Amino acid sequence: MTEHEFRTACAENGILLDDAQMQQFRTYTDLLIEWNRKMNLTAITDPEQIWEKHYLDSILPFSGLDIHTLADVGTGAGFPGIPVKITWPQIRVTLVEPLKKRCRFLEAVKEALHLEDLEICPERAEEFAAGHRDAFDAVCSRAVARLSILLELTAPLAKPGGLVIALKGPGAAAELRAAAPALEALHLKLLKETDTSLSAGERVNLYFEKQGPTPADYPRNFGQIKKHPLEDTTWQK
Template structure:
């Protein structure tokens, strides 16, 4: 018996509709295959604090898919990707864009590499390194993080990975008003959105930052 149930499949279908995200049959099956791998590997690798598989559709898959309307540009970096959120779901949704998944934890990058292989995600690159050590040939069009760090640390640690044309997308729970007060002077808040994630009880916010210098 697969760890992924019909209930999970239905919840994904309904949640995507509520988010206004169109899933092809292939994308739907890839997202469920990713969920199955996450459930399986989480037992040994501690990939996510969410232990209950019944919470993973909303808190991982749908939470990641809530970013779909904000993904512009062709090259994206998921910083502190961990178990692959939001990078893996976004890579499934945007097969024509390239996603680099960065994490300093070797267990987590081994899992991400397995996901890439099993789901045949040719548009995913997995890097096991600290963010300060990453030196890309070109600036990323977008840099995303989910509960990675404070906004100031996110900006400071990834400043060298983008340009004035890049977008920084920070996924947060409660609105981080105090963190915005200490944003580095060369970053500005371009937009902020309250995200309504189906099945998610807590607050979710997206902050979009730009480099001004």
């Protein structure tokens, strides 16, 4: 997807980006490519793939949502949180990412793009949740863990009545079936499911409403990040 096709696809979905925002996306791409030479940030390094797989995929799920605060759990190189921040600068975005070197990259992007009200938290979601229960209008995550675990990590951060948004791929239906006990335990209700076809494949976004308080023993401890068996990186390949 070219830059022009990206802008057109956004407009077709009601998302109008001005020239300054397009320049922020270009600068972000330059930084991604430059920093990726010295650290592992992303397997997607072709700018034409970045426009679609990273930027369009990150922002489409948020079109039309009325939210003021968003936490992105396991943001990695900033997805979907930074594209959301560029597109809707009025949203206060918090990026949660335990790997310190990725956080250094995120700080560099924040500075270069002059992003305000963007917080970068170098913590695991389980640690971050200790001080941020019931805090956000919406909590999102892409390519971090299978749904049942992901919901345990994200739901405690959402306000009662708030949203949990899981950006998933074609396996979403099976993950959803397996996550039924987690949904009940976490007082989450599936609100809607959207299906988008990108040239790279099918993308399925799941939206849950948090209907009651998360039980006190969530999130649970999932072990060391380096041994984390649950990262879903299929989308990155």
